[in-house]
Amino acid sequence: MTTRTRPGRPVGELLRDWRRTRGLSQLDLSIEAGVSARHLSFVETGRSRPSPELILRLAEQLDIPLPERNTMLLAGGYAPAYPSHELTDPELAPLRAAIRQILDGHNPYPAVLVDRHWHLVEANPAVALFTADAKPHLLTPPVNVLRLSLHPDGMAPRIVNLPEWRAHLLARLRQQAATTSDPVLSDLLNELRGYPSGHDIVAPTSDELSRVVVPLRYRHGDGELSFVSTTTVFGTPLDVTVSGLAVEAFFPADPATSATLHTLGTPATGVA
Incomplete structure (x- = not known):
């Protein structure tokens, strides 16, 4: 509240x-x-x-x-108008099925379901690519995907374009916090701002894709994977829980990334 x-x-x-x-x-x-x-x-x-x-x-x-x-x-002295179900409740069974279809259908590309505070609700197996090197304290529920992304014990050391990706995530979170006036999001924003920016490690990059969207460039083995991301929310929600859910899906930004992900298949998620 x-x-x-x-x-x-x-x-x-x-x-x-x-x-x-x-x-x-x-x-x-x-x-x-x-x-x-x-x-x-x-x-x-x-x-x-x-x-x-x-x-x-x-x-x-x-x-x-x-x-x-x-x-x-x-x-105003009236009863609440919007219910708030748990995702496991029978009333949300059709929604769970739709979410599962979206996540499973996105394999072998990573996709996660998050709540209004960016806590991980569900993930497909391909997300193991992002969690493989994360320290256990970041993978203990409730897992916050923004913290996991930018924390130096999480994904940050493997993000090639950390300054750009960090700026993108912080701008998005700042707008969300301002729009909702949610103190949880404001506290998270202040926390993430304190993490290393990456400006002293890597230089900003510029290519044709970067002129259109901010890609996620991620180190994998001796190479680099490149992703673009999309956000999917549920239309006209009338439930508090559903109104805060979003699917964050990552797509390969080049043929080499697509080929690598298809070769990797679907490993275990690595999320507790």
């Missing part, structure tokens, strides 16, 4: 803070949500109690994360 939505704060206060974070005026939000600016002002100051429908409508316009929407409903 964020500081913004800690228990005891009025729902109007919470709405006002999110509106300001999104850079919207009361007039802007009122137009987008289809309510009068006067009524919105009364809601934010506590002079009017919003209905649960209005809270959810405003939250939708402000793109507020589902957990925070539930907290806002509680602050």
